[in-house]
Amino acid sequence: MIKKLIVDFFKKIETDEGIDSRNGKAIFFVNSLLEEKHGKFHYISIQKATRIHKKYVENYNEVSANVKDPFLKDVMAEYLGFKDFENYRKSFTIDSNIDEENNLIEGKEGESIGLLAIILKNKIPILIGSILMVSLFVIYKDTLLVNSNCIVWKKDHYKKVPCYYLNSISNATYHIDIDRFKKVTLTKDMEFFTNEKPNYWYGSNKKGKREFFTARGVHPETLKELKPITEHILKSEGFPLL
Incomplete structure (x- = not known):
């Protein structure tokens, strides 16, 4: 789970910030997130952030860069849109439960196909409905939510506004x-x-x-x-x- 968190984290920096290089992503992590946003100066070095990228994203197994600090994991999860690392971890619980359920069914010879078909038949409408609701919310969330996260430029500064503003x-x-x-x-x-x-x-x-x-x-x-x-x-x- 830690590896997935770190890979997702650096991938989002690359996508959202347009930073391709390992060193550039490490600088953004330390300077923009830890120091500017959270006020944590000298919490970790840029070199350590670089080693984290090498070990978990580029699979340099010989590199020593363990991420045990709860605060660092929370910062990464928050950047990915979650409240904290625990909230990020729980987001995968549903998928794990489904996998375990399917494994139990497959263990029963002669019944696996029939039981799996019944479960899928019952769950598909719920899953489809859930996916549609989540998709609509993602598309229109900034318009629907009162406290939207949209801004507009006013002369020399940004101002927070509803997302339907021009x-x-x-x-x-x-x-x-x-x-x-x-x-x-x-x-x-x-x-x-x-x-x-x-x-x-x-x-x-x-x-x-x-x-x-x-x-x-x-x-x-x-x-x-x-x-x-x-x-x-x-x-x-x-x-x-x-």
Whole structure:
């Protein structure tokens, strides 16, 4: 179950964040989830996150990277859309029970086909109905729920709104901290880096003009992932570092 959790976790980072490299996914795990979202600085190193990826995703069995910490498992499960790891684990209980039931039936020679047919006949309508209900809920959940997770851009910041608003996007996809995320104009008295870590991100609008923001996220016009500022970018903007 731990391996499946970790594989699902890194796969979602690759899909949702557009990060393909092992190191890039490890940096996102440590910097964006543990540090920025949960305030857990230096909880694990990027190197350890990389080893976790190598061991469980790339099957490097000789790599030592056990994940026994309940908090780390909860963070991964939460990113996958579950309350915690226990909630993630329980989501597979139904499938396990069905497998056990089928195994018991197959153990009875001469009765397996008949009994299995009866069980499937009784369960298929329920399963189909459940699948349809879940599918409809997934499609329309942001519209149906009062506390939807959609946001819309307002001048220099994101605002939480119902998902039927024009130009709204689902923050369940982008995971933007809207309390911190603002568009700003750089000035020379800003602290661009803290302990060598960037305090601002940048991206180009639809006209190709570079714009700056106070947190990780996507550009509100293009929805492309922002990049952290560098000394080179600052120099090109007329802010040479001393």
